[in-house]
Amino acid sequence: MTGYPAGSVEPYERGVEARRDGNLAEAEKLLKQAFEAGHPGGAHELGGIAAQLGADREAVAWWRRAAEAGLPESAFELGYGAERDGDLEAAERWYRQAAEGGFSGGALNLGVLLEKKGDVAEAMDFFRRAWELGEDKAAYNLGRLYDDDGKGDLEAAEAWYIRAAERGNGGAAFNLGFVRQDRGDAAGQLQAWRQSADLGYHKAAFCLGDHFQKAGDEDAAIGWFRRSVQEAGVEHAARRLGDIYRGRGDERSARFWSEFVSGLSCYSPEFEAFAAAGSAAAIQRQDVLNAAVGDGDIAFDLDARTLTSGGRTFHGVTFLGSFSHVSDTWLWAWANPNYENDVAAIVPLAAVREYGERHAVPELSAGRLDLCDFPDPHQAATTMVIAAAALLGGNGVRSCRVNDGQGSFYFHLDDPSLPAAEFDPLSATRLLMAAAEIFPTEQRRVVRGFLAHHGCRIRESEEVVEGIAPQGGQVTVAFTPDGLIKAASAGHAAG
Template sequence: MSEYPAESIDLHRRGLEARDAGRLDEAADLLRQAYEAGHPAGAHELGMMAADRGDERQAVGWWRRAADAGLPESAFEVGYAAERAGDRDEAGQWYRKAAEGGHTGGTLNLAVLTEHGGDVDEAMRLYRRAWDLGSDEAAFNLGRLYDDEGKGDLEAAGTWYTRAAERGNGGAAFNLGFVRQDQGDSAGKIEAWRRAADLGHPNAAFCLGLHYGESGDEDTAIVWFRRSVQETGHDKAGHNLSGIYRRRGDERGARFWSEFSTGLSGYSPEFEAFASAGSAAAIQQQDVLNDALGDGYISFDVDARTLDSGGRTFHGMTFLGSFSHVSQTWLWAWDNPHYSSDLPAIAPLRAIREHGERHAIPELVTGGLDLSGFPDPAQAAATMAIAAAGLLGGNGVRSCRVNDGKGSFYFHLDDPALPVAGFDHLAASRLLMTAAEIFPAEQRRVVRGFLAHHGCRIRESADVVDGLFPQGGQVTVAFTGEGRIKAISSGRTAAE
């Protein structure tokens, strides 16, 4: 049986329902009635609503009432407010009240204040209590105290860091690596840092890169430095990568990684190799799609995978991502916090990401990319979206402005009702030259990819790539010694 009056429980429930539905005035009235009828959580929720409005004074007033009525979570909030205001003595009193009620955060914060006050033994007792209540951070702090910067009880430190890491604490796993290093356990250090990297610690992958680089395994060092830059934006990892690629004579790779965290001015060599092969065919398919769709207002449904444009509904929509015209950054939809990566219109992006992982293409596996160094960042984003969408097949990419023009959403369509581009010998020269301008360092790959896309029989020499198409067309492309297109001839074969 509940300790609160039945009427107060009903009022509290109705108040929460009204709050969740956005009826805030009604919610406040019901929660106030719930508190007055004997349910202290009504006062706690009123405090949370006041905090959401930015009214801390009123929030603390409600939390005090709930705490005085025995609610430990409210005592914690009052203590936290006092700590933010700089009153550690009052904060400690409220944290102790929360801890006595079994509140994990109150116990942990009381331990921290106690440690800062110099009573390490009592702090460790409180940290153990917080650990028993479920706090991985408490175990981390116990490991830190036992560790004592490598001068303490390393066995005990390792035990507590391991416990915290097992509950998902990346900092504990990272520090455990140094404990293992101090114990002379190199394999244990690597294992701990790998776990820390998987848990998202910002320095773990970088330290692994340093370890493998110092061990002479430069290829493995590259893998970890790249992961460090891509996942955490680690500037030093980018600098180290740039140096490795420059020593190897790869200036394009060196440039890319030196700019990764500050604003890219070009794509990675891996992306250019991937995207250039399908670029001319993608441009052709985009032309066909744009003609079919025309202009018009766009709306979309990420559950039904539909896109409405010009009064027509198209199916097989995949939400690729968004571009901010303010920050000049790209965000893949699978990394957008406003959407679940499991939504029907986002789930197909796994194929793009998996391709990027298999072929080490950073643009396809990094959630957000700063494109501000490109001459035209918006066009760079569109090019990247179109190239990546080629992995999904279908009809091409559609975009629309959002947020008063401050951003753009990009969608891929795969609707059988939409037309598919076929080989057009009249357009071939234009398509190849347009694609070659986008990927000037990969012009031979541009040509080969276009010919292969249309199923041609390719003949290639140092100076010429020649393709005969099943439909009867022929394309011949001559190259300079530097691999740039010198001349293109396209037309129908004599047999036609």
């Protein structure tokens, strides 16, 4: 920062860095030194530390010193606190000081206060000032005021909503859709709602689903209702999906989507089809990995992409996600707010999410899944993770308990030093039967997927699926008329 005494800048910058690193005692010492040397930012930061520690009176005292020294962000904090305490006169005074000092939040909040007082013209003036200072919410508010529930200046409303939406305001894009509807622009309405949905606004995807359902396009409606459920947990979208699938006679999908928000007791048909095809190979990879790594405490380094167990360090780690033993929920690492998606051990996980989005597999594309109604939620999470990790190739999955046993972290390994899972006809029948128990409605897919994974030449009839491996091993599986495995045998191919 410039414009402050030279002796105040260095302790201020060091104090900010110490606060960022969590060294509050050192931060307080340096920031007091900075303030005493003439840097008001020191008092502002000290107010933030006091608020962080729950010392609200001390925070106000420091912010007042900084505001009196001309720091607009401290005036904003004082205005926000006064508004929270119900002292609107003081709030307005401090917000005005913050706005006059060029702080965008002060201009925005002052505009809101003035609108509530009925001084709409001055409120709009401050919203314009806030917009010029970079506040997208100010343009949203201007659009809303011009809109006036469809009775106002719709051309001006559209212009301001567009400006806010261009800066990422999903609510503005959503409202823009209604303005365009009022102006007779049906295509523009849908375009605005699509933009709103892509910006994460929770109402947009549902409204798009409702629009397409009323227009008779159930497939499009399903896609938007799914997004509404997965991205925002909208219960009435889940009910609509249940009704649509039930009307189509698809009870498995109806059950899955009806349960999605309240707690799942089953996987989606899309996931079962995907997971079944890779299930026997995934079990085999896990068997080989577990034998090679053994048991032992796990330590991990997400930046280095390493995992240490039993005194050995393995490379090529991808952090898959976490299971809560308290809430029985699964959270993919890419949706965990405690980690950035550019962390080295999370970057490869994008392949799983992209596959889920491309093939409409909700378990792979929804950030959080409530598994509480499965008979064994932890096992359900483990099965899901092992199946998903197959998309990353490599060796398989390891997990460890965290937070005093309240959670489990899951990692995928892709380390060339670990042995690969090779085709073995003698163990194939065991693997196929184990996988078929996990996915009983997809047993033929289990067999075909395993044989294809190992490059087998497959011959298939209604009664039998037979695979001959490049190395000469052979697996033959007989099925009942309703698609269940009746018998399985293995050996060497004739000739």
